[in-house]
Amino acid sequence: MTSVARWDVLELPVPGPAGVLFRHASGATAYAEPFQSGDGWVVRYSPSLEGVWSYDGGSLECTPATSRGPVRRAGTTLRWADGTPYRPLTTAWFGDPQQWAAARPALAASPFNRVRLRVSDGIEEQVRDLLAADIVADIVLPTDSSVVRAAVNRLAAYRNVTWCLESADKSRELAELIAELDSSHHLISMHEATDPGPPWLTHLSVRLENLRGVSALRLAHDKPVFVDACGHEGNGTTPDTSLRPEEMLTRIWEGTVRGAYVTHGEWYVDPSSVSLVPWSDGGSRPRGVVAQRLRLLREVLDELPDGVEPIDDYRDAPTLAVPGSYYLQYLGEHQFPDRTFSLPEGEYDVDVLDVWNHSVRRTRESVAGAGTLTVRLPGTQYQAIQIRRTS
Amino acid sequence: MSIEKWGLHELTLSGPAELSGGNPFALEFQVTYQFRNRMVTVDGFYDGDGTYRARFSPDREGEWSYITSSSAPELDGQRGSFVCTPPGPGNHGPVDVLGRHHFSYADGTRYDCIGTTCYHWTYESKELQELTLESLRSAPFDKVRMCLLPTDGMRPERTPFAGSTPGSVDVDRYDPVFFQEFEARVADLLAMGIQADLILFHPYDRGVWGFDRMTPAQDAAYLQYVVARLAAYRNVWWSLSNEYDFNHEKTIADWDRLLQLVQRYDPYQRLRSIHNGTKMYEVFTPYDFGKPWITHQSVQHWDGAEVAAWRDCPKPVVIDEIGYEGNAGRRWGNLTADEMVHRFWQGMSLGGYVGHGESFVDRETRAWISIGGRLYGDSPERIDFLRAVFAGLPRQSDGEVDADRCVLHYLGDRQPSAVELDLPDGSPFHFDLIDTRAMTITPLAEYSGPSHIPLPATPYLALRGTR
CATH class of the missing domain: 3.20.20.80 (Glycosidases)
Structure with missing residues (x-):
């Protein structure tokens, strides 16, 4: 019997274009439509449950997973299908297939674990390369339903x-088409949807320059919020493509610590050379400074405790916390001399993160009784404070 | 079992009539319906006397399956299916x-x-x-x-x-x-x-x-x-x-x-x-x-x-x-x-x-x-x-009256003896006089370009021109 690991890809030759229904002993079903490959028809399927799946013409065995599976929505956050948290850090790369070979190694070596891409002839190769690098491909789909159907199949x-529909008046028809065809139940958004509330959109994909707005969006919709467009670090000719690096970096931190996921973009042009392609337009590597500086955020995200949420206790600075045991506060453009936290009695590792200069100062602090802890700061911009209880 | 498209599928199950220290109306009970891969989850509800129900309106013809989930074992993991058939007469959907x-x-x-x-x-x-x-x-x-x-x-x-x-x-x-x-x-x-x-x-x-x-x-x-x-x-x-x-x-x-x-x-x-x-x-x-x-x-x-x-x-x-x-x-x-x-x-x-x-x-x-x-x-x-x-007005695909084929002027509570309309040139519009009070439609003449249209000088009239 054909066997495939849970959440891996199986390709089955089939006689024609008719959809294939896979049935699991539990009663679960999945449906996949074939596509043309060479002279014949092929169906691609990724089983979500271990055990035997049968279909008209055969059966297959799904063996234990060797991966964490696809990304799932969990309230306003995201998890891999195996339950472990997924903390995306995204960059936008809307290049052409011939530009991919150069960009691929740059992405694999970057702090990003999600990239926004456009559907093209090269999308399949791009998705496979990204799978090997453990990077999620957020695929932007046009409003043409035949293109959507082909891409999903x-x-x-x-x-x-994950799927992202281009902005259109209505999201329903295309989102439900994707849901119908997608046997892996991937996330579906519509970029700049007029109404991101309906259940067929799993999360928000917004354009937002003032990242403080994400807190209200999270509460209003009770879904994960992706700021997939907040501008590009660069020297382009528009306000959107000429952000100072400090501004790009602080937008990403501000939105992240407010519980959203903020996409990086970069748009450096060389007026004397047409050969320099901006990164987000299909360039071969990020040339700015923000991508490098996001390594610190990547490290922080990788070590965030499970269950961390934005809290409202510190109205003058966004704060992620597991109350009593973990805090991450971002101070943005403000130059606080110090910050005071209310903490239960205990020992804490306190990190002052200079986000712009990529430096970390760690101290061990004690709090006696139900007390307070004052953290002294350098009095410069772009500082974050991370407090982790050690006992 | 079959349900017409946009009709109503009702699932009825027996469950706890009383919950010790709890409220059966607040019991967690959901049903996920599936067509191909698309899943639609609906909340079920307590209908009294130990009866729990879930209602679902399918919007695609073909086979739908469902599975229940609940904190009460007797309402959890129940599976079933039904076939969604074409809509019956008079059923135009929501x-x-x-x-x-x-x-x-x-x-x-x-x-x-x-x-x-x-x-x-x-x-x-x-x-x-x-x-x-x-x-x-x-x-x-x-x-x-x-x-x-x-x-x-x-x-x-x-x-x-x-x-x-x-x-x-x-x-x-x-x-x-x-x-x-x-x-x-x-x-x-x-x-x-x-x-x-x-x-x-x-x-x-x-x-x-x-x-x-x-x-x-x-x-x-x-x-x-x-x-x-x-x-x-x-x-x-x-x-x-x-x-x-x-x-x-x-x-x-x-x-x-x-x-x-x-x-x-x-x-x-x-x-x-x-x-x-x-x-x-x-x-x-x-x-x-x-x-x-x-x-x-x-x-x-x-x-x-x-x-x-x-x-x-x-x-x-x-x-x-x-x-x-x-x-x-x-x-x-x-x-x-x-x-x-x-x-x-x-x-x-x-x-x-x-x-x-x-x-x-x-x-x-x-x-x-x-x-x-x-x-x-x-x-x-x-x-x-x-x-x-x-x-009966000709309309565009977005529901608006098609201005290229139709003009509608409601003259309100005024009593004009005539109106001047600046109509598009080209093929003429055939005009009707609509008396909204007497509920009559009277053919008038054909007009195009700048037009002077005589009227009976009574209120609540409308002019409709179509071409």
């Missing part, structure tokens, strides 16, 4: 995919 | 917004949106409810605004909540029998092709029942229960509140939250709005209909001419209250039929929709807007005429 079986 | 300012049924059929109001008709005697249905059967209306909750002065046998004596109602529990009877009426309207615009809150409680001042958690639980029971009826619309701004116990932030909750609970995204009050001719504070969870503008206002301004917001304008034909002692309820129908023509010819109401207080049955019963006024017949005229 070819790509849905890859666990590292 | 109404949705078409383009920016219009409506259509899911199968593409035009929806006229000519509504009326009978706030508490389902609280009346069985005989009177049957009379209301009989009246609606021959009336031109395709939508009825109706309340779930009683007013302060009413003393019904049943309310949506457990108990029918003010002061001793348990708002954490519901009365399944109230809902069963209410749903039967919603189903009656559905069978007649009439939308049920359900008003979920209103300000006429003033603390007597306390339904206007429940806690946020109680509001949320009530809305979740109502949506679980009623959303699967394809003719349901949600009107979060009547005259929301007259309830001083709630703020705009509260209404935002409650509207968002209904959006979250409703798997189908039925049409959703909230209706303002007015202090007639002065105070008008509509909700901000631009907010994303609002599908259409449910307005109370006395002037149909305002439609033009409200169309700046890219959502359909429905003036659900524009005054009522009748002879009541309140100025909202004593318009002549001429004035009522004039307001309809004004609002509709500007690309909006207008709702009817009637309030005669000295007839065999009390005011139609409160209890239904019998219609006495002269406006319904003329509204039927208007409905036919508007249904």
